[in-house]
Amino acid sequence: MGSRVIHSDLEEFLTGFIRRELEAIGSPLASDVFVSNEFPNPARPKSVIVRDDGGPDASIITAEPTVGVTVLTDEDPTEGETATNLALLVKAIVKGCARVEPGNPVAAVLGFNGPYKVPDETGCPRRYMTAELSVAGKAFP
Structure with a gap:
């Protein structure tokens, strides 16, 4: 039987x-941030939305x-400075997420x-960025 x-x-x-990481920072910029994989309804004062766009398998693992x-x-x-600063902080967090830990x-x-300024239909500040990651899977019996 092959590896899964x-x-x-x-x-x-x-x-x-x-x-x-935002909670650990404890600054006003990093506090009370809604973090999810879905857009909030109703809107929140500060939100970070993460979406997995997929990608190729690089190896069996x-x-x-x-x-x-x-x-x-x-x-x-x-005028968007808060959105930019929060986006730069989130960028630093994501760039540092590769770790060997359970x-x-x-x-x-x-x-x-990125992050890039992106128009938002509400007129509120929006920033967008992408990260290419290498992820390791777990053996499945």
């Missing part, structure tokens, strides 16, 4: 990882998915694009 490998739910891992990360803020008197499937961050 299962990959972890990357959205679940990254949303939890980003949420914990590894895959190379791309994740999209959207950062939203509500009406912003700083439950962490990310073996390497292969590339990063």
Whole structure:
């Protein structure tokens, strides 16, 4: 019988990882941030949305998915500065997520694009970025 490998739910891992890292930072910018794989309804003052866009399998054990990360803020008197700073903070968190520890499937961050300003239908500040990751799967009997 051949080897079977299962990959972890990357959205679940990254949303939890980003949420914990933001809480650990404890600054006003990092506090009260809604982190999910779905857009909030109703909108929240600060939101980070993670989407797994998939990607190729690189080997029997590894895959190379791309994740999209959207950062939203509500009406912003700083003209988007809060959204930009939160996006840069989230970028730093995601770039540092590759670790050898239980439950962490990310073996390497292969590339990063953004964050970019993206128009939002509400007129509120929105930033978008993508990360290319190398993830390791787990053996499945």
